[in-house]
Amino acid sequence: MSHTSYKAFASDQAVTTLNHHSAVEDVEKAAMMADVLPHWFDRHRAVGNISERIGVEADLIFKLMRKGASK
Numbered sequence: 001m002s003h004t005s006y007k008a009f010a011s012d013q014a015v016t017t018l019n020h021h022s023a024v025e026d027v028e029k030a031a032m033m034a035d036v037l038p039h040w041f042d043r044h045r046a047v048g049n050i051s052e053r054i055g056v057e058a059d060l061i062f063k064l065m066r067k068g069a070s071k
Contacts, residue, residue, distance in 0.1 A: 002033070002036050003033060003036075004038060006045050006046060009033060009037060009042070009049075010049055012033065014029055014030055015030050015033070015046075015049065018053040018054055019054065020053075020055040022053075027050065027054055027061075027064065028064060030050050031061050031064050031065045032065070033046075034046035034061075035065045044058075047061045047062060047065070
């Protein structure tokens with residue numbers, strides 16, 4: 001699903017259920033959802049949200065997003 005706002009992204013079940021036990025595929029799905037947010041600031045907030053939920057640095061999520069974009 002493609003969201004048009006950070007609020008919609010943050011309330012999506014695919015994001016709210018993320019935790020440090022989440023599968024890589026689930027994290028990747030949330031990262032791709034964040035990557036298509038229209039505003040750069042919302043994308044950064046979304047990546048911060050994901051990184052806090054799963055307990056990794058935001059830089060790793062950004063790398064995952066770049067990897068997915070190159071597929």
